[in-house]
Amino acid sequence: MTIQKENNKKLVLTGLLIGLIFAELDETVVSTAMPTIIRELHGLSLYGWVAGVYMLAVTMFMPILGKLADLYGRKRVYLSCMALFITGSIVSGLATSMIMLLVGRGIQGIGAGGLMPLALVIIGDTYPLEQRAKIQSLFGPLMILPQLLGPTIGGYMVGHVNWHWVFLINIPVGILAAVVLSIGMRESRSEEKRSIDWAGAITLVFALLSLLLAPVLIDNNGLSWSSPIIIGMLVLAALFIALFIWIEAKVKEPIIPLHLFRNRNVVVLSTLVLILMLGIMGGIATFPFFAQNVMGLTPTAAGYLTLAFMAGAIPSSIVNGFLITKVPYRNLFITCFILPIIGFYLLSQIGVDTSVLYIVITFFIIGLGIGALFGGDNLIVQESVEKENSGVALGTVQLFQSLGATIGLSIFGSLLSRNIKEGVSGLAGELPAGKVENIATGGIPAGLAPDLVDKIQSVFAGAFQHIFFISLFFVIASFIVTWFLKKEILSKREEEPEQAGA
Numbered sequence: 001m002t003i004q005k006e007n008n009k010k011l012v013l014t015g016l017l018i019g020l021i022f023a024e025l026d027e028t029v030v031s032t033a034m035p036t037i038i039r040e041l042h043g044l045s046l047y048g049w050v051a052g053v054y055m056l057a058v059t060m061f062m063p064i065l066g067k068l069a070d071l072y073g074r075k076r077v078y079l080s081c082m083a084l085f086i087t088g089s090i091v092s093g094l095a096t097s098m099i100m101l102l103v104g105r106g107i108q109g110i111g112a113g114g115l116m117p118l119a120l121v122i123i124g125d126t127y128p129l130e131q132r133a134k135i136q137s138l139f140g141p142l143m144i145l146p147q148l149l150g151p152t153i154g155g156y157m158v159g160h161v162n163w164h165w166v167f168l169i170n171i172p173v174g175i176l177a178a179v180v181l182s183i184g185m186r187e188s189r190s191e192e193k194r195s196i197d198w199a200g201a202i203t204l205v206f207a208l209l210s211l212l213l214a215p216v217l218i219d220n221n222g223l224s225w226s227s228p229i230i231i232g233m234l235v236l237a238a239l240f241i242a243l244f245i246w247i248e249a250k251v252k253e254p255i256i257p258l259h260l261f262r263n264r265n266v267v268v269l270s271t272l273v274l275i276l277m278l279g280i281m282g283g284i285a286t287f288p289f290f291a292q293n294v295m296g297l298t299p300t301a302a303g304y305l306t307l308a309f310m311a312g313a314i315p316s317s318i319v320n321g322f323l324i325t326k327v328p329y330r331n332l333f334i335t336c337f338i339l340p341i342i343g344f345y346l347l348s349q350i351g352v353d354t355s356v357l358y359i360v361i362t363f364f365i366i367g368l369g370i371g372a373l374f375g376g377d378n379l380i381v382q383e384s385v386e387k388e389n390s391g392v393a394l395g396t397v398q399l400f401q402s403l404g405a406t407i408g409l410s411i412f413g414s415l416l417s418r419n420i421k422e423g424v425s426g427l428a429g430e431l432p433a434g435k436v437e438n439i440a441t442g443g444i445p446a447g448l449a450p451d452l453v454d455k456i457q458s459v460f461a462g463a464f465q466h467i468f469f470i471s472l473f474f475v476i477a478s479f480i481v482t483w484f485l486k487k488e489i490l491s492k493r494e495e496e497p498e499q500a501g502a
Contacts, residue, residue, distance in 0.1 A: 011184025012126050013135065016119040019082055019177035023115050026089075026108070026170055027054075029153050033166045036158045037101070046098045052216035053102050057109025059402040060208040064201050065114035066395025067255050069121060070388055071196070075187040078118040079178055085111030086174040093167035104167070117394040122185070124382045124390060129490060133321045133379055200247045200255040207240035211403070215410030225414065256396055257389060265384035265486055266393055269377050270400040272481045276370070277404030279474020280340070282412020283347070283467050284309070289416075290464050291359070293444050294352060294457045308360040312367025317374035324376055330485040332372055337479040339369030344475050347468040351461045352454065383490050412467050419466055423459030 034050060069077040088108030095101035123132055157165050214233045217223050223230055248254040260266050284306065291302035320332055343366035346358070378394055385393040444456050 007126055007186055008184035009126055011180050012122065015177050015179075015181030015184060016122060018173065018180065019115055020119055022170060022173045022177070023085060023112050025153070026167075029157070029166050033158045033163045037163050037166075040163065041095070041098050041101065046102065049102055049216070050105055052219070054105045054109040054112075055402075055406060056209065056212050056216065057106045058113040059212060059399060059406065060205050061110045061113035062117060062399045062402065063256050063392055063395040064204065066117050066121070066391035066393070067253075068196075069114070069118050069391040071253065073187050074118055074122045074125065074391065075181070075185050077114060078122065079182065081111045081114035081118065082174055082178045083111070084108070085115065086171055087111075089167045089170035089174070093164045093171075117398050118391065120378045120394055121382070121391045124379075125387075126185075129379075129383070130325050133324050133490070134318075136321065136374075136376075136379055138318065138321070195251075195253050197247070197251045197253055197255045200244060200251060203240055203244040203247055204255055207237050207244055208399075210234070210237035210240060212406055215407055218410050218414060225411070256392060260385065260389065260393055260396060263384055263393075264484070265380055266397065268481060268484045269381060270397050272478055273373070273377065273397060273401035274404040275474055275481060276373075276478045277401050278408040278411075279404075279471045279478070280344070280366075280370075281405040281408045282410075282416070283344075283464070283471045285409055286413060286416055286467075287464075290350070290460060294460050294464075295354065295356065295359075297356075305356065305359060306363060308363035309367040309370075312364040312369075313371035313374060314367075316368045316371025317376075320372045320374075320376050324379060325490050328487045328489055329376065329380055330482065330487045332376070333482040333485060334479070336369045336372035337475075337482050340366050340475045341472065341479060343369065344468055344472040348465055348472055350464060350468070352457045354461075379490060380485070384486075412470075415470075416463055416467055419463035420459060423462060424456060 031051070037050075065077060065081060085108050088104045088106070088111060090104070091107060092101055092104030095104055120136060123135055127135060157163065157169075210233050214225075214230045214237075217233075218225065218227075218230065245258070248256060248258050287306060288299070288302035291297045291305055292299060295302075297305065316336065320336070323332060343362050346362045346365070350358075377397065381393050381397050382390050444453060448456075
């Protein structure tokens, strides 16, 4: 399977960008509209599962869809993923119950699980290396658009139309993206029959389901990591993973070829994104809670405060995209990953009197460092494996990234809640009855005496200092991992056979 030269590159890139931006936009729009949706569908008890089901589907199907694209062609599988995303949008938009909404979100998640990794693979097949480095360095920053526009669009639709259009608007946009890509992309198809490793695929789904249901149950059902149910699910996940490895060692066309884990860069980058996301996502995602309750910012201002991270990540991503074909990428990553260490050390020092400027500068520094990952890790993976394995390799690395983010969010969220409860319990005699439990999730109640508010804010500051101090160790571990990357410059070796053949 090869990408032919008569591709209209601009149409291909346009179709991919439309699809990706609106898939990401869907997430922020839906989260804005969720309170209204929950109220109309009477589904408060299933609130967290709307995001949980979507996340489970995305993560479980990333490597599977990447492998199918390697077997049957990028275009065919990408368009199938877009069709699934549109179908899920229709089901969600027409939902009359929470169960129907959850089914729709699950279908959407399966489709979304293929859109990002396959978009990067298609760009890798369409553009030469230096152009691709510049294009992919902009992909991460472009994803900031949905975060900026999502709350506004979601609020407008709920207030002036109705929440059903939060999902139904995806239909014309998804069709437009699919049509543009179909017209612009030409792909030859191999007539060779390829077998699918169904046993491996099913085992992988069960392994990831067992693993990822644990944090979802903790977040939504009030369980703890020491609960017998959670421990049982983690043990079950380990057994399924062992069975999956045994199956993959035997079959002809494994879903995730085990030889990928003999590739140094694939192993290093998988480890890097797993550790990094595990350590930083929980603190960054929960920071608006600190900004509202300690710094006194509005919810909107608290949410937009984290955009300082993107202000650092965007120029860093662009510069690294230009340099990655000229400078050894290990040197770039080592240099950049010094900055998150500085940033998280600064965050571990926050307190009641921390200023907005301090946070903006800190997030900017962290963004400058982590910006090296935007597009850089995907490029390195693509250039480190054979072209026929690029889809599953990208899907596998993104699987580890998603696993780290999901588990990290749950662990750090539980840790933050526990620290706040323990700190506030010492003030129980000064608080109204029943308020100790609510403060950890609902924030500081109105009407308290100023000196009591100061004490609670100090508890919040101490809790956040603790989790950012833990994050600091994860970031240091990530910095150490970057030293194991190969000390080489990305080359154009993968393009030469194709050009010779042409």
